[in-house]
């Protein structure tokens with residue numbers, strides 16, 4: 001997994017639990033002394049071990065932790081990659097165009113970034129359905145990023161996930177409604 005996710009996880013832990021907690025999380029995950037670089041690919045297994053260790057420390061399941069992480073990191077994503085977005089885009093537009101713009105550029109810059117299987121379809125001016133299927137099963141991250149984007153653009157969104165890979169569905173379906 002891309003270093004950006006690890007660095008955002010560290011920043012999130014520093015902000016929520018203080019700097020010592022990251023070292024503690026690394027130890028709990030059996031990754032003492034490990035360092036993560038932004039523009040580098042790191043093993044998925046390490047991300048999973050860290051998420052489990054930090055989730056246990058915060059008393060959060062991994063879906064809840066990913067949602068909080070996604071919400072936390074959305075402003076940074078916009079700051080770092082905002083130049084790829086149109087100025088007039090708001091929450092639903094950013095989500096609608098993420099695959100074709102941001103994720104595509106991430107893959108072009110770093111070919112080891114996997115094909116992120118996400119498809120967004122507008123269901124109307126205020127609605128969008130995101131379909132996501134990945135062995136990483138990180139739909140929580142998507143839901144959190146959507147909430148973080150909405151916070152940034154001062155919009156209100158309702159999220160529903162009528163199908164989820166974590167509950168055995170072949171893909172996650174996330175309905176997003178602006179109200």
Ligand code: HEM
Pocket residue numbers: 001002003004005077078081094095098102103106112113114115116117132133134135136137138139141142143145146
């Ligand atoms: C705004 C700028 C964004 C940036 C810079 C960004 C960047 C990234 C990166 C670097 C990864 C890791 C990919 C890998 O290592 O293979 C990733 C994964 C992911 N992103 Fe984004 N992303 C952005 C927006 C979004 C949005 C808007 C959504 C959905 C609402 C989203 C959902 C996801 C999900 C679900 C994953 C995990 C994919 C998997 O299963 O491998 N991202 N993103």
